[in-house]
Amino acid sequence: MGMNATQLIKMANQIGAFFASQPNPEQARADFAMHLKKQWDPQMRTALYVHIDATAGEGLSAFALEAMQGLREQIEPLARSA
Template sequence: MDIQNLIKMANQIGAFFASYPDAQEASSEIANHLKKFWAPGMRKLLLDHVDVNHGDGLDAIVLSAIHTHRRALEPSTC
């Protein structure tokens, strides 16, 4: 899958959960959604993008959720 599509999808997820009044809950829900509904390979591409390109193109809420919940999103832990 193309990283630009993954960025777009991740930002859409982030936009949905951004309406949550509790920022920590929003962050957890973004990570939970990525873990539950994204294939390990998709998560790996996204995490590699964060490592190599500092998450360029990702909304702040998504990037924060990835940093906060990185360990849970690693494909090897799924």
């Protein structure tokens, strides 16, 4: 896995900035979540959640963090079998 948290945070913030400019915040978050689900492979999404859980989302924009926490069940790969 060649992606480190710093790269993922930068990418998530850039994508977040794009979607955050939409007039409807709820739709913006949903579109952001859909983009990550479609465009990011599962390892990338998992790695970003590992970072969020470890650091409370250090480095992420408020928009990106809010979307990732609020829509976690949509974005996070369902690889967690207890």
